[in-house]
Amino acid sequence: MQTELSEQLGVEHALFGFTPFPAVAAAISRAGGFGVLGAVRYTAPDDLKRDLDWVEAHVDGRPYGLDVVMPAKKVEGVTEAEVEAMIPAGHRQFVKDTLARYGVPELADGEASGWRITGWMEQVARSQLDVAFDYPIKLLANALGSPPADVVGRAHERGLLVAALAGSARHARKHREAGIDIVVAQGYEAGGHTGEIGSMVLTPEVVDAVAPLPVLAAGGIGSGQQVAAALALGAQGVWLGSIWLTTTEAELPSRALVRKLLSAGSGDTVRSRALTGKPARQLRTEWTDAWDGPGGPGTLPMPLQGLLVADAITRIQRYEVEPLLGTPVGQIVGRMNEERSVQAVVDDLTRGFERAVDRINRIAGRSRQ
Amino acid sequence: MQTELSEQLGVEHALFGFTPFPAVAAAISRAGGFGVLGAVRYTAPDDLKRDLDWVEAHVDGRPYGLDVVMPAKKVEGVTEAEVEAMIPAGHRQFVKDTLARYGVPELADGEASGWRITGWMEQVARSQLDVAFDYPIKLLANALGSPPADVVGRAHERGLLVAALAGSARHARKHREAGIDIVVAQGYEAGGHTGEIGSMVLTPEVVDAVAPLPVLAAGGIGSGQQVAAALALGAQGVWLGSIWLTTTEAELPSRALVRKLLSAGSGDTVRSRALTGKPARQLRTEWTDAWDGPGGPGTLPMPLQGLLVADAITRIQRYEVEPLLGTPVGQIVGRMNEERSVQAVVDDLTRGFERAVDRINRIAGRSRQ
Structure with missing residues (x-):
């Protein structure tokens, strides 16, 4: 080829x-x-x-x-703290309430978020x-x-x-x-x-x-x-x-996430702004539904949305809260039905x-x- | 082939x-x-x-x-009149107001709607x-x-x-x-x-x-x-x-519509419920924007939506009201840039x-x- x-x-x-x-x-x-x-x-x-x-x-x-x-x-010269300050209190409360509704535990002290705004x-x-x-x-x-x-x-x-x-x-x-x-x-x-x-x-x-x-x-x-x-x-x-993502060499943060990917069909993804503030295709979860449904506060523009949800995503992954657990993935997730090596x-x-x-x-x- | x-x-x-x-x-x-x-x-x-x-x-x-x-x-045994009666007055008013905003003339007496619910x-x-x-x-x-x-x-x-x-x-x-x-x-x-x-x-x-x-x-x-x-x-x-749709043998109801199709890009369509009540891809127009925007009343389920808008669509086509004029068409509209014969x-x-x-x-x- x-x-x-x-x-x-x-x-x-x-x-x-x-x-x-x-x-x-x-x-x-x-x-x-x-x-x-x-x-x-x-x-x-x-x-x-x-x-x-x-x-x-x-x-x-x-x-x-x-x-x-x-x-x-x-x-130019914007710090993460300054960006943090732009996030409305109501949005922070929505994240807090949604995590509480699913009983998602807090991270331990010093347990860093895996997905930081700074990378952007x-x-x-x-x-x-x-x-x-x-x-x-x-x-x-x-x-x-x-x-x-x-x-x-x-x-x-x-x-x-x-x-x-x-x-x-x-x-x-x-x-x-x-x-x-x-x-x-x-x-x-x-x-x-x-x-x-x-x-x-x-x-x-x-x-x-x-x-x-x-x-x-x-x-x-x-x-x-x-x-x-x-x-x-x-x-x-x-x-x-x-x-x-479902190759044996991949290191996804959670086995539950691997199982979700293996069982998802092509119709189980959604283009949502919930992750970064721009439309990104990902597994549809109760987390994306909460953001995209009529009860959500609306997503924030990039990079605020990503910063707002970074710790929440880490907590959801860390504690494998299955209904909320997602990842960016395309519609071919419907074909990803077994773990295989990259070579395979x-x-x-x-x-x-x-x-x-x-x-x-x-x-x-x-x-x- | x-x-x-x-x-x-x-x-x-x-x-x-x-x-x-x-x-x-x-x-x-x-x-x-x-x-x-x-x-x-x-x-x-x-x-x-x-x-x-x-x-x-x-x-x-x-x-x-x-x-x-x-x-x-x-x-079973539902007449068009009975279906008509299920359409909320507020929705009829929205159609009326939207057409009035663009100065779309009424149809002449007896001028039938080209797109009737009965066909469904x-x-x-x-x-x-x-x-x-x-x-x-x-x-x-x-x-x-x-x-x-x-x-x-x-x-x-x-x-x-x-x-x-x-x-x-x-x-x-x-x-x-x-x-x-x-x-x-x-x-x-x-x-x-x-x-x-x-x-x-x-x-x-x-x-x-x-x-x-x-x-x-x-x-x-x-x-x-x-x-x-x-x-x-x-x-x-x-x-x-x-x-x-843009072949020389096609008989679209309006030359203005042909021109819109020829100039539209692949990003100029939208999946909207405005036409039939189910998501249907069509040219994005100020008509679909009105329905899909925050000021719209929400679309009705099939077949009510189609019945509700049938005469409006006919009026828009009949009088070539360009901002509202649309048609079902796919994303390949971006390639439909000249009128050609079917054979070509x-x-x-x-x-x-x-x-x-x-x-x-x-x-x-x-x-x-």
Whole structure:
């Protein structure tokens, strides 16, 4: 499964795997795909350094990349405390009441929230980059618009390709103007932040909008048939995130969450602002229902919403409060029905791709060579 | 582009085209696809008879089908007047006020609404079938659940295949249990009534759910690449509706509406209950915004909403009140940028399909034979 882009990056399959887990990222690259480690949870540079060292030691010399969350617009000199102060008391009370209704225990003293707003702030993303640029990463992706021009410049100086996610042709064109090398077309079906255009429509639209830049298709891809469909739509590869969550190498914070993912159907996700303030697809839970229902106070804009709920999410995960327990995940969660190794997932994708190509050739009246 | 289903129906391409316009349906079949005439607007059996005669005379002996809107559950002995009486006065006032705000003139005396609730009622659909079964139609499709068992039986006695639309694997399984022959998997991107699962995810899920029944993919398909993608996902053909709206053979009620369709982007549609009471994708307009915004009274359940707005929609179309003017259409409206003949659309689909197959073979390392 070779495209110009996969050849340029020196990988066997045009499969790009985004994951917050170093063991998954390394396993994707070892299996012939391109592993991309999500950096958003590394608020301490030393933690990122430790995990990049681990990836380096376990990637068998194969290429890999890093994904940061960096806003193009700088927020100058605002502290986390100042941002905290912008959260209305009624919203804090709603979080408190909702957690109390489900009997969610408090965190012990000093038990840090796993998901901090700081990971979204530019200075943190920059400190992550200062670490990452010391490693031989081949690709830098940004999940939140185009990265700032100086970051694109630094990446290019080091020979990295820069990728950015887009949910519309308009966003994709902005990325091209910002000097981005690869656009990830993130369809409505995808986990995490998504727009409203389905992958079937978005992928070719973005391909046309930014040609000749390569496009990776994201959203709704978890089988070899879906890989074939995305490549037929003009993508130069696929970008998969959700499918790795239930691999044996993944380190989800809770077994109950793994069980929820394995049993969820494609209709069990929701695009909700409850997690970050922007629409992000995630498991539908009584937590998202509380926010999105008529009794909710309405969500706050990014980054306030994420800051408001960070500790609540940690408590829900820590104590495995099942009705409230969720995670960003795409509609392909309906296919994630067993725990498999990363290698088994990649084998399934590549074999399924070959079968889909056989099928399409039969339909086109071309026999297999 | 041949699948078992297209061979069974004796058509050259596995392209199924749904349309309310006889000239479009006949042209699709003449071009080697399978035209399906939508019957919902025919409240008078003689009108349907006239148009089926026309199709028969213009289809050059090629096969074609009919699409009805028939609820599986019977509503016994309810008259339109009784249904009318269920509509709250506040909702009628909202319609009146909204039309007044835009200065939409009244219809002249006796100027009938083009879109009547009666078309949705079972007795009307049955009278349509009494007419249609005298014609050599090859396929009967139902847009609203499985048709009643006796209708499926009558169709099968006459050698027709019966198709039904489904927005989820659960609905698709119900169709199989009801003896349906073909499931149309209607993805989130589609125009008209849709569920929330994108075509990329829904198509293979429905294929797996009802195998070995054939599945047609609907939603997000308007180019040959998208046809190839749908077939790679396991569909035995594609079901296209929106793309025909801007063909030269189509007879939309308003030139202003044609212009709106030609200029709309993929992000200019909305899934709204404003038209029928169930979520249906359509052009986003100030009319849908009025219903879906905070100032709206909330939509009524089917069939009340459709009955409530029928005359309003006719007035908006009749007087071409542009800000309010809309139509059901899918996200591929972003690709509908010029008026073309049905033949030109079919040629574009089949050539684009061949190019997509070439591309996927190159990626798979299989050269073209």
